[in-house]
Amino acid sequence: MPFSFIYDANTQTAWPIAQVTPGSPPGGPSPDAPESQQPRLVAGPPFRIILDIHFTAPPPPEQPDARKAASYVAQLERADAELRARMARLGMGSIGGFGDDQDALLGLDIDVG
Known part of the structure; x- marks a missing residue:
């Protein structure tokens, strides 16, 4: 009803x-x-009935942080190295190198140093 x-x-x-x-x-x-x-x-x-509605502006977008980005890349590199080591121990094939020739074909300039 x-x-x-x-x-x-x-x-x-x-x-x-x-x-x-x-x-x-x-x-x-x-x-x-x-x-x-x-x-x-x-x-x-x-x-x-308790109506607790608050209308506020959305939070500002997160600003880029060089330290967070560097930490993320370091974690990715560590995970990549661990994955390659496990694959080698198990006798699995290669998954290619990080930043192989695909980057050159796409015209990307990547500094991994």
Whole structure:
């Protein structure tokens, strides 16, 4: 049963309001139905609603940090070295070198030193 409610922001209390038609067939009463079968609004027991909505500006975008970038690259290089060592121990093939000729083909100038 859908319902609306009346809300008091000072007390954070709401009262449900539903339209009820006593003794009515599905689809509602006929227009010539007696007064006792006409739709009525009924208030239910009050309940609490706490609406805590804050509208603020989004946080500023994260600025590039050279130390974080260097740490990330160092971790990638360490993971690459560990992966290559594991593959060599297991006798698996090579996965190519970091910054192989693909970088030259793409015209990228990468300094890995």
